[in-house]
Amino acid sequence: GDTLIYNADAFKLPDGSMLDALIRQLPGVTMNDAGEIFVNGRKVEELMLGSRSFMRGNKKVLMENLPYYTVKNLKVYEKQTDMSEALGYDVSPRTYVMDVNLKKEYSQGYIANVESAGGTKDRWLARGFLLGFTDEWRYSVMANANNVNESRHVGEHGQWTPATMPQSILTTRSIATDLDYQSKDKNVKNNFTADYTSSKNKSEMRSRYEQFLGQRAPVSLTESSNKSDNWKLKLFNELTLREPSYLDCKTSFDYEKWNTIGSSDFQLWDVDLTASMHTDALGKGHKLGM
Numbered sequence: 197g198d199t200l201i202y203n204a205d206a207f208k209l210p211d212g213s214m215l216d217a218l219i220r221q222l223p224g225v226t227m228n229d230a231g232e233i234f235v236n237g238r239k240v241e242e243l244m245l246g247s248r249s250f251m252r253g254n255k256k257v258l259m260e261n262l263p264y265y266t267v268k269n270l271k272v273y274e275k276q277t278d279m280s281e282a283l284g285y286d287v288s289p290r291t292y293v294m295d296v297n298l299k300k301e302y303s304q305g306y307i308a309n310v311e312s313a314g315g316t317k318d319r320w321l322a323r324g325f326l327l328g329f330t331d332e333w334r335y336s337v338m339a340n341a342n343n344v345n346e347s348r349h350v351g352e353h354g355q356w357t358p359a360t361m362p363q364s365i366l367t368t369r370s371i372a373t374d375l376d377y378q379s380k381d382k383n384v385k386n387n388f389t390a391d392y393t394s395s396k397n398k399s400e401m402r403s404r405y406e407q408f409l410g411q412r413a414p415v416s417l418t419e420s421s422n423k424s425d426n427w428k429l430k431l432f433n434e435l436t437l438r439e440p441s442y443l444d445c446k447t448s449f450d451y452e453k454w455n456t457i458g459s460s461d462f463q464l465w466d467v468d469l470t471a472s473m474h475t476d477a478l479g480k481g482h483k484l485g486m
Contacts, residue, residue, distance in 0.1 A: 198274065200235065204267040215296065216259035218267060231256040233294060235272050244275075244295045246303070248334065251374050252389050252432060257338055258296070261309055261325035266302040271295040278385070282438040304329055319344050334376040343367040364399035364422075385436040394427035412466060420460035428452040450485035 207221045220227055224236045233240040233255065243255040251257045274290035306328035313321040321342035328335045345366045370393040377386045398421075405416045429451045437443040456479040464471040 200272040202270045202272075204264065204269055207264075209264050213264045214260055215262040215264055215267065216256075218264040219259065219270070219294075222270070231259060235292075235294070238292060240272070240294045241291045242275075242293045244293050246297060246334075247295055248376055248378065249387060250376075251336070251372065257372070261338065262296070262327070263307065263309070266298050266307060268297045268299045271297065278436050278438070278444065279442055282442045304331075315344070332377060332379060334374075334378075336374045337371070338373075339371045341369045364397050367396040369394050383438040386434070388433045389431075391430040392427070394425075397424045397426075398422070414464065414466045414470075416462065416464045418460070418462050420458070422456070422458040424454065424456040426452070426454040448486065451482070453482040455480050 202222050204218060207218060209217050209221065216227065219225060219233060226234045233243065242249065242253045243258055244250060245258060272294050275293045276286060276290055277288050280286045280288060306326060309325040311321070311323050321344055323340040324338070326337045343365065345364070370391070372391040373389065375388045378384070400421045401419070403418045407414050431449040433447050435445045456477070458477040460475045462471070462473045463469065
């Protein structure tokens, strides 16, 4: 009565399609470029896998790496919190979720995706995804590395959005893991996630500007370069016990570090050099959260 169920086998998609392509086909469902899902205009707050949280609600990881043919159905409903389920009544607002359920043959064992590419001028891309299941454990590892500014993939209509691309050379390396345990009676749950990302950004700009003023033609030249090196580490663990009394324990560790260097030169000529300016910039910092 209060659950909307989509049968995944009712939709035919090209080979190689992932979960996001399936979701876009669902009647009454829309999804924007940020990965936010809306069902009949209402925003889905969490994308779950087998009624369990995945990557702390990071929808895009699951949507871009889970093959569509592994999915049995998708359920949309208002989910009680663990505390409300344990106590038998709502003690906090319910969450509007989309729950992805796998076919029986894919609910045990593992699923893996690997992609690599190379190009001219030392351009490269590699990524991998591993998702495994046992009766009580679920484990996943995701890795991505490239120096082609790429965080997108082809949309459902084969369209790219170059306007969203960085105007620089961006090198990214990241790895994330999700380890989830749930006892058979569901009285003990533990979820651990770790996420490491490093990025290097390099940009150079040169411009020449000339004015024509009668017998005069002043010329200005501007050059600038910027480099940044950032990395961050996030660790999170949540332990939930439902018996003999309800206990929910969360621990987290976040660390981020950044280093930025920039310089610019400006020169203006009329007949002779009339103006010159040089600027250097340096920024360093780090942030710790627990």
